[in-house]
Amino acid sequence: MEHTEHLEHTETPKDMKSQIWKTFWILFAFTIVDIILYFVLLSNHSMMKNWVFIILGIVKAYYIVGIFMHMKFERKSLMYMIVIPMVFVIFLVALMIIEGDFTGLLRWIK
Amino acid sequence: MATNTLSTENKFTWGGGKSPFSVSYGKLMMWIFLLSDAFTFSSLLIAYGFIRYSFQSPIHNEIVKPLAHVADNFVEQMQQAGLFLQDHWPSPELVFNHFPFVHGVHLPLFFVSLMTFILIFSSVTMVLAVEAGHRMAKDEVAKYMLLTIIGGAAFLGCQAWEWTTFIGEGARLYENPYGPRSFAALFFIVTGFHGMHVFSGVVLNVIIYLNVLNNTYEKRGHYEMVEKVGLYWHFVDLVWVFVFTFYYLI
Structure with a gap:
């Protein structure tokens, strides 16, 4: 039985299973943080708040x-x-959110 | 022994005889498809950001507290209280406050958080199926694929329930009781487009699951197909992370 050549795989860590579960708990925690932050920053409407959520999303x-x-x-x-x-x-x-702000101003002027 | 498809790929697919990215052709194409799909979703979310900021920010709600009683005519009450106005974007916590089997209680964002956890969890079972595939453990792959399918179906069920609730309250593509018309239109288009992806993901998962049970990949000698569909499934989860961020939090 010949052993067929397999595509060389870039290495997978040996402890993949524990890494998967670690990632799950990280994602879980960040989602909880997201929801808590939503209620903490509820009355805040600055651009900074959006960036907090966008950066958490990127993480x-x-x-x-x-x-x-x-x-x-x-x-x-x-x-x-x-x-x-x-x-x-x-x-x-980022560009379109800023542009949307200006469009809102135009609507208000009218 | 059956010939390994990957070895024939080595001979014919790549001019240099070897993948420059050290991944198989199918996997590379899946990545490129996902990139193009990411552009499609980005265009929807960019349009959302633009339209959202061309309206004024939501009015801060100080009337309804979490767990407070919600009357049947909640939407009308909010309109009269001046919290749902035509030129102000509605506050998501006042719109997304329903939960199945719990009637008349203000539960802001609870249901959508549950949907997020369901999708993250089904992503975990998918990656565990991929990991089991590396070890050629057929039974484990089948078990985790089944759990992934259940997770995906549960998410679709949640979405169907949420859509039904909104349509019941009078939200349509062309009208919206919560405020600007584009709010409901964007909601149905963005979550609908994502739900369509989840649905096709579940269909693909079912096909893979049946193939696993039929020993297709055992005979082929590798479980790479599980990985490729897994990439798609994680992408659907990734898109939900951003839909959740943009639609429900911002």
Whole structure:
């Protein structure tokens, strides 16, 4: 029985199972923090509050993509190919939120 | 022994004979598909951010406290109290305050948090199925795939219930009792588009689950298909993290 060649796999840590559960608890904790912060900052409507939630979302995304989707253990070239376009998307989010504020002003002037 | 599909890939797929990213062709294409899908979702969320900030911020609610009693005409009361206005974005805690089987209690964001936990948990069972696949443990893969399917179906059920509640209160694509019309329109489009992804994810998971039971991957010699569908499933979870952040928190 010949042993067929398998694609070389970038290494997976030996303790993957414990890493998965650790990631789960991190995501769980961040979601709880999100909800608590929502009620703490309820009367606050500054741009800073949005950035707090967006950054918490990005932290959660880091754990989901890094551990669950295995990106942390893939080649760097693959990681940059996926991550760099998304940086521009975040830039566009910031631009459009600011632009929306101005559109609101126009509506108020009318 | 059956020939390994990955070894034929090595010969024909890559000009250099070897994947430059050290992943198989299918997995690389799944990543590229997910990137393009991320752009689609980003465009929806960017449109949301733009429209949300072209309206004034929600009015701070000091009337209804958590766990307070909620009357049947809650939406009308809020309209009269001046908390649901046409030129102010509604406060999510006053809109998303329902919970199945609990009637007449103000439970802000409880249900959507539950939905988030369900989806995160089904993501965990999916990654455990992938991990079991690396060890060629067929029974474990099957067990975790089944749990993932149940999680996905539970999430879809929650979403159906939430949609029913809103439609019952008079929210439509073209009208919205909570405030600006675009609020309900965006809600149905964004969560609907995400729900469609969850639904197709559950269908793919069922196909993979049946293949696992039929020994398809055992014969193939690897469980890479579980990984590829797993990538898609985690992406759906990832999108929900941002839908949750943008729609319910901001």
